[in-house]
Amino acid sequence: MGDGSNIPGSPYSMQYGVRVLKVSPNKGSLLLDPTPSNDPWAYDLDQIVKPGTTWSALGGGVQVRTSTTASTASTGQMQVLISVAPTGASHWASSSGAVTTTTTLSAPSSAPVGSSLTLSGTVSAATGSTAPTGMVNLAVGFASATASLTAGSGTSSTFSATFTAPSAGTHSASATYVGTVDYAGSNAGSPITTTPVVVPKAVTTTTLDVLPALVAGQPASITGTVTASGTMPTGSVTVSLGSSKAAANLSNGRFTVSLTPPAAGAVTVQAAYGGSTALATSNTSASATVMSPSYGTTTTVMAPASTTVGTKITVTGRVTAVSGTPKGRVTVTAGSATASADLKSGSYSVALTPIAAGAMTMTATFAPSAAPHTASSAQTSMTVAPRQVKTVTTVTTPKFVSGTASTVTGRVSAAVRGTVHIQLGSVTVTAPVSSTGSYSAQLTPGGVGPQPLTVSYSGADAGAAVYLTSAVSKNVSVTASTRTTIQPLPAVSAAKTLLTVEGSVTSDAGLVSGTVTLTSGGTTARAAVSEGRYQGSIKLDRSGVVTVRVAFLPADGFTGSAATATTTATTALTSGR
Known part of the structure; x- marks a missing residue:
């Protein structure tokens, strides 16, 4: 260390302030070169300087102090904090040595391999009023870390570092305070035992398939499955049947072994899965009866x-x-339909109702109820046609007005799907048939007068059933809307005089003909409508403001309509007239 500048008052250049030559055999001091020269490999004096003491260069002007040492047991090396300062620096303690410290270490006594473990502790000063500062070297086995001291209460400071628990075994944990110019180093240690991490094995389930008929002296194929959540088991399964035993490797979780029952009688079939590094063992058993040959x-x-x-x-x-007459039960299946019957003198008869359409294979399977007969089966082909369902279509008609949308409703009996086509004159619409057989559609007719209405159901194939077509027809009347108007009424000078009323009845469908009724108070009259015009008279039966109502009566495909108008009869009625 040093910056290469000349030391005031000294003939020596501080090119290398201190050079550590080697570790002293007693691991308690350093072999130093106190008088470095310009030649970095020339040493004119060697001297041992103990930790915690102050040493001055011969040329003066500089002092070197070793504060503490820390040994690493695995390598036999030492770590030394060396301080260099001008001679007489006030921040150094006297050459009598630094303040004694005590290091404590808190570490878990054991931890799983690979888990996180924390070393913590304190460094306390024996004298003084301030807490030590500096660094603490921590180690667990061959792993090391450095932690800075954090001032605590009084004359104590704390430190902490986190490690990953090493391989299984007992390891030394140590904390070495490296010291400063004011505080001497100290250390502490503690053993930690790391244990292998035990990962619980996944649970497995071993099951046996339905056992075949077991006959003494005859090989039987026994199968089963081993399952585990989230993975496909591997390994082997050992199956035993009485004194017979065989093992088989799993293939896609399945196993098959061939065993030969040694003798007739009741037996227990056992299957045991041996497990694997990640899967637990499991087993199952089933009771069976071994029949004679x-x-x-x-x-x-x-x-x-x-x-x-x-x-x-x-x-x-x-x-x-x-040989002999077999006894047992025969089960007949055809698609999803099934029926069973016991043998009677070797014969059987069952009633079966197919519930699905199509070509299918019918299978009759015999299951013996006692020795010495074995199971057998037979098949035959059969074609099942869909059930044909007759339908009846009905319709409910509204009053049809030309150019106005109307709703046509109805039902198709027995149908559960399909479509109806609704035609009125030249207008055609379609509507789906609901699951209840109903339908509904809006239709806007054109033209006026009688028109044929036909509703046709297209039929439907529902797989097991075919719904046949059906239709319904009827004649309906399509009317056209009308508008009735009244020309302004004149005022009359006396009651019970004839009032002439005239106006028009029009329709978008053409000229209107027919009859209108004239009503005022208690009197009524009629007038003919010709080519959309009418004129009639009505006698007023009261004075004052009177209202006249003209109503066109529906006829010849036209709807009714009405209008009202008012006038005034100025002369009051005379009694007795």
């Missing part, structure tokens, strides 16, 4: 070649053997 059987099945969904059919057949 048996005779093979032959099953036959007879059924109609074709039928319809929902139609009950009769399926018959026989189960025979080279």
Whole structure:
């Protein structure tokens, strides 16, 4: 160390202020070169300087102080804090030595390998009123770290560092305060035992498939599965049947072994999974009966070649053997339909109702109930046609007005899907049939007068059922809206005089003909409408302001309409007239 400048009052240049030559054998002091020269490898005097003492260069003007040492047991090396300052610097304590310190270390006694562990402790000064400062070297096994002291209360400072627990075993944990020019170094140690991390093995479940018929002296294939959450088990399974035992490696979680029961009677089949590095063992067992050597059987099945969904059919057949009459039960399946019956003198008969359409294979499976006969099965083909469902379409009609949207509703009995086509004159709309068979659609007719209305159901294929088409037709009347107007009424001079009322009845569909009624008070009259015009008279029966109402009566495809107007009869009625 040093900056290469000349030391005041000294003939020597401080090119290398202090050079550490080697570690002293007693590991308690340093071998130093107190009089460095310009030649970095020339030493004219060697001297041992103990830690915690102050040493002055022969040329004066500079002092070197070793504050403390720290040994590393794994390498036999020392760490030394060396301070250099001008001679007589006030911040150095007297040459009698630094303040004694005490280091304490807190460390866990054990920790799992790879876990995080924290070393902490304090450095306390024996005298004085301030807390030590500086650095603490910490180590766990071969791992090391440096922590700065944090001033605490009184004359104590704290430190802390985090390590990763090393490999399993007992390791030394140490804390070495390296000291400063004012505080002597100190250290503390503690053993830590690290333990291997035990990862719990995943739970497995071993199951056996349904056991086959077991016959003494005859090989039987026994299968099963080993499962575990989130992974596919590997390894082997050992299966035992009485005194017979065999092992098989898992393939996609499945195992198959072949075992030969040695004798007839009740047995327990056991399957034991041996586990793996990540999976726990598991086992299962099932009770079975080993039958005496048996005779093979032959099953036959007879059924109609074709039928319809929902139609009950009769399926018959026989189960025979080279010796004896087999006993047991026969199960017949066709798609998802199934039926069973016990053998009677080797024959069986079941009633089966197919519930799905299409080509299917019917299977009859015989399961023996006792030795010495074995299981067998037979198959036959059958075509199941969809059930044909007749439908009836109905319609409810509103009053149709030309150019105005109306809602047509109705039902298709028995249908659960499909579409209806609704045609009124030249206007056609479609509507879906709901799951309840109802439909609804809006239709805006054109033209005026009688028109044919037809609703046609297109039918639907629902797989197991085919809904047949149906239709309904009827004649409906399409009317046109009208507008009735009244020309302004003249005032009359006396009551009970005839008032002439005239006006028009018009429609967008063409010229209107028909009849209007004239009403005022208690009197009524009629007038003909011709080419949209009318004129009529009505006798007033009161004086004052009177109201006249003209109403066009629906006719010839036109809707009714009405209008009102008022006038004044100026002369009061005379009694008796």
